[in-house]
Amino acid sequence: MIVGEQKPIAEIKDKVSSYSRLLILGCGTCVKTCFAGGEDEVAIMASALRLAFQKDGRKIKIEELTVERQCEDEFIKEAATAIARNDAVLSLACGAGVQMIASRFTRSPVLPGVNTTFIGVLEKQGLFAEKCMGCGNCILDTFVGICPISRCSKKLLNGPCGGSQNGKCEVNSETDCAWQLIIDRSKSFGQMDKLITYVPPKDWRTSQAGGPRKLVIEDHVI
């Protein structure tokens, strides 16, 4: 899922201060799971902003709405009337959701309330970790299901670098060395010989280096 975290309230307050009617629009999918932009976070943000402005002697009318997914046109349609009756939208979705709102509702200013951080997993309650960089050419089979692109600080395809200690990365001692994990897992599968094969430099054109990417699934296009 996409992991994000809310921007500081002072930054958000500054962004919305010129509007008197504001819609705070949440997203009920990824950012809800990481406690950045679901229904609860929308309610907290609305209340905090109302208090912050009331303290300054200013009234701001805040409407709250959370749609199932902000990155799909089908779901954001239901926000149309709420968006129309407000001066601006504070979106608590990821960057994709914010842009989806901006492209459909061209006359409404859309402000981001969340910093989109990474594609990751919930490792344990309250702990999210990056696992994928969306490089566009998955090579997880070569590395026994552990991605050196997203999980090795140096993105080494022919590791290890030799700098790790006790299975921890020399760049950040709290990060597990991805290559230690790859070697341990390869040993358990009896596949250490696979790691002898040289992996050539990655073709980054499938990643963002090739510009914005699109995926067309012909049989779903009318």
Added chain:
Amino acid sequence: MVENFKVVSSITPEPVKIEQFKPKITVFHCFNAINSIADSDNVYCDIKGIKMPCSSITREVFLLRAFEAGADAVVVMVCPEGSCRYIEGNIWAGKRVARMKKLLDEIGLDGRRLNIFFIPQRDQTALNRAINQTMDNLVTLGPNPAA
């Protein structure tokens, strides 16, 4: 000891009076800790009690909405550490209160307006002390600037 909790022991159980205004205090309390907030004998403040079956259902937005409704201070009263009937309700409540205290500081309302207290089961003295500590804080803080 869980961080951010207040232990009610240092302040006299005698009611504190604030001359300048009559504070409004909203108290969210686990009904295993305190059956009814009406047991408080402080007559110098308006106390609104909100009874919860367990402090684990303390939700951040309700704490903020109490301030929106005009509370000068909000207090969460929970069972002491290790005494929660549902094991960890008081710990979750403590974390949520800590997060909202930080948010109140960030928006300039002052996190000291929100506190959480351990209250041994049905201990009226502890209840009065908690209210008095809150009143004591309000002497410095004054009324809610967003009310």
